[in-house]
Amino acid sequence: MAPRARTAPRKKPRQQRSQATVDAILDATARVLCSTGYDRASTNRIAMAAGVSVGSLYQYFPSKEALVAALVERHTASMTALVKSKLAEVATAPLAEACRTMIDAMFEAHAVDPRLHKVLIEQVPRVGRLEQVVSVEREVEALVALFLEARKSELRRSRLGATAFVLCNVVEAVTHAAVLAELEPKRAREVADELTDMVLRYLPADC
Amino acid sequence: MAPRARTAPRKKPRQQRSQATVDAILDATARVLCSTGYDRASTNRIAMAAGVSVGSLYQYFPSKEALVAALVERHTASMTALVKSKLAEVATAPLAEACRTMIDAMFEAHAVDPRLHKVLIEQVPRVGRLEQVVSVEREVEALVALFLEARKSELRRSRLGATAFVLCNVVEAVTHAAVLAELEPKRAREVADELTDMVLRYLPADC
DNA sequence: GGAATATGCGAGCTATCGCTCATATCGACA
């Protein structure tokens, strides 16, 4: 493997004008990524789209990879926050309702910025820091495993680790597919229902 | 979006020595892709790794994208062949056994060259020709739909097209995830079993 | 106001990329 690029942010913005610059750069990164794809999204182009010089960009992001990593982080953070809070909300709800709510939450979370999400998933090489960022999924998986553990008596499952793994990936996959296919809302509802149905046949002890 | 690069092969090898060259180039592409990642896998580097000059490379592949596309095609072909033959084998087997066999086959197929598979999935930008290649999945999906059609009476689902879609995506997703997460064999078995169980609760009429 | 610091600028450096082409060598058939 080649030597890893620096990814730690070079400096922190201290004044509000520089914070605005950083935001503008990240926004521009998202736009350029969506419109040109990863390969053609050069730092010069991004800086120009942000109305900022390359120099400024490199004051806050030591490499292109770090820049994209920061964007991914910002994007996933907003998604994960939503999912986590919902998960906390349904901690004591009946199993069926909890599942329904969580699947809906996943659809919501993916609807935040679908175009950007698609580009990030499909085009951004998951190397270096980027792969760590994506591993937020692991965290969610662990939370789901805990959730299942707490409902142990209601479930037919015993290997809850494997169950959480399958569960998370299945829900993720279908949600992704639905978002990427840009289904109209009604059809998305159908898919969500279908998915919920599947999960509720899989999990509970009673059948 | 940028203009699409040429991807059709430039010429076909007519002598066996040139066929050897083409193979060497594809093998080298796989190796370099695995060891350096997509971005650093330059055509010069690949040619050198193949013990061949860049010129020779460009006699058979009009662009880097075409080169990678050819590799993806070769890789998916070997995977798809395995899945298809298994699907034919279980055409008359009991539903439960068929599902179990097919899911195992999927895990097997993904285990052919996991390192390469991972790189191809994670790093290769899915643009141009590459996305078409991935659409081999559609073909498999159609076969699965036919399979389901033949078992219509045993299933609780009615819209078999949609069922095939969900089924393929779910199995694909979990298998992918298992490979990418580099699960140890024992855990992979658990996940496969869970997945099988889930599918067998989803499909059959009796429950 | 003025020193100190933070921020912004952008021409341009270096490296490397994908790719071409003039030339050399090989192989099949006469």
Add this chain to the structure above:
DNA sequence: TGTCGATATGAGCGATAGCTCGCATATTCC
């Protein structure tokens, strides 16, 4: 053995990438 298309070569072209650095400007603090 000679001929000619198929195959192989690799120096190097033009383009563009990521990134630096000397300097200009804005802000803060005294």
